[in-house]
Amino acid sequence: MADTFQTFPPAPEAAPDFPMPRAAGCPFDPPPELLALREQGPLVKVRLFDGSTPWLVTRHAEQKALLADGRLSADFNRPGYPRQAPMKGKARLSLPGMDDPEHARLRRMVSGAFSVKRVEAMRPVVQDIVDRFIDDLLAGPNPTDLVQALALPVPSLVICQLLGVPYTDHDFFQTNSKTIILRTSTDQERQDANRALADYLDDLLAAKLDHPADDLLSALAERVRAGDIPRREAAELGVLLLLGGHETTSNMIALGTLLLFQHPDQLALLRTTDDPQLVFSAVEELLRYLTVAHTGRRRVALEDVTISGHTVRAGEGVVLPSDAANRDPDAFPDPGRLDITRAARHHQAFGAGTHHCLGQPLARLELQTVYGTLYRRIPGLSLATDIEKVPFKHDGFIYGVHELPVAW
Structure with a gap:
């Protein structure tokens, strides 16, 4: 019966290139071509740098289901795996690129340090670190680069x-x-x-x-x-x-601050609140809206997998771009609107399934501490240049800004 509903892929030459460029003047939004692919269906074919044409999953529900499906492999070295960049030989040891049981065995060796309880016990230490860097920022030159002064x-x-x-x-x-x-x-x-x-x-x-x-x-x-x-x-x-402990969080701090500068009503809510729940929801909404890991999680099918009327054949690659899932209107009404009061915890910024981000409790703690402290302590913080002059990281696997001039 699965074949009755099978949507056959377009000819390879018709598949759009992935990743796509963001639209000029819209640095915080996913590429419009990526979002438009959702209208073609939950799974569509795209073309990667090496000419391969894996499936791209456009919607939140299908991404969540496939990321939790043991019939898809995360092993970088399996034939058909849709790599992000040219690579000679086998990939080096990497938890995101391994399957169970080896993945689970190695993950257990370090997961205790990132448990919610252990990380929460670090809150006073992280608060002290943030306060000290803000003290140094205030004592230093004005304007300054927030990336070098705080975010990194x-x-x-x-x-x-x-x-x-x-x-x-x-x-x-x-x-x-x-x-x-x-x-x-x-x-x-x-x-x-x-x-x-x-x-x-x-x-x-x-x-x-x-x-x-x-x-x-x-x-x-x-x-x-x-x-x-x-x-x-x-x-x-x-x-x-x-690497994981500083790159993504650093980019979220700077990019999130720049986004809030462009939404003064949302920034004002954070600047004046003493409600930790609002800070928590702001972190989740900013994670959803920005999705700095913007080149898509990758898998390859170990056997035929049918989902939403599409069959991914054994050996075919699958790309799951979190930024598309996080702007899915079926999961987040009016997804292009920034609303830090939104219940956005079900976003896909940290992935799903057994490979969900190990360090997400620590990232959340750091972002909560920075977003809940920086704008209250420096209420006049503002962008010290035109946004058109801010250098964005279009060239990276992790999105953000190379520098962020700020003044107060």
Whole structure:
């Protein structure tokens, strides 16, 4: 019966290129061509950089179902996997690119540090970090770049403390992380940057074996000592945590602030509130609206999967762009309107299923602390340039701004 409802893909030459460019003058919105594909159906064919034509899932409900479907593989190295960029040979160790049971085994080694209870206990520490950086910002030059003054150092310092990485080395890991997430980086450049970070964390793990501390790398070192994981794999797992712990949150802080500048009514609500629930809902709405991980989660079918009248054949790739799901009117009425009072917790910014973002409790805590503090402490904070002059990260796997000049 599935074939009765099968919608056959268009000829490959008719498939639109993915990812699509954003519209000029609309830096906060997904590409209009991406949103328009929803009208063609929940699954449509697109063309990637290598000429492959995977399925693109346009709607929230279908994305959520497929991300939780064990018949789809996240393994970067499987034939048919729709890669984001050219890559020679096999991909390196990466939780987002692994399947269970190995994915679950490695995830359990580090998941305790990111539990809601453990992260919530960090709230006073994160608040102190945010306050100190705001103190420094106020004491420094006016105007200044909010990215360098606050958005980048806050999550970098938090993840450094959690992992047990010296914050004095932040320039080193931030430089390499930028290389890894730039779409314009070559495969060799990404490999070199990954290797440099893995070498760095491998040395740290060796030191933690001799001198353990109360941090996540020391806990991983104990796993190495127990024979649960080779030291090099533990180092590569640490690279993932280090990158994920600061890149997405940093971009959300700066991009969210710029978006609020363009919506003064919403900014005023945050600036004057003492209601933590409003701050919590603001974080969820900004995550939904902006969706900084904007190049789509990727899967490949292990067997035929039928959903909403479409059959994804075994070996076919699937791209699930969260920004399309988060602007689905069936899931979020009037999705193009920013409303920080909206109940938006069911957004797909952190994915779904077994691969949902491990660090989402920490990201939420950091964003709640920044959004709930920055605009109250600096009520006159404003954009110090024309928005047309703000350099957006159209060239990255993670969306944001390279710099954000602000004044007060």
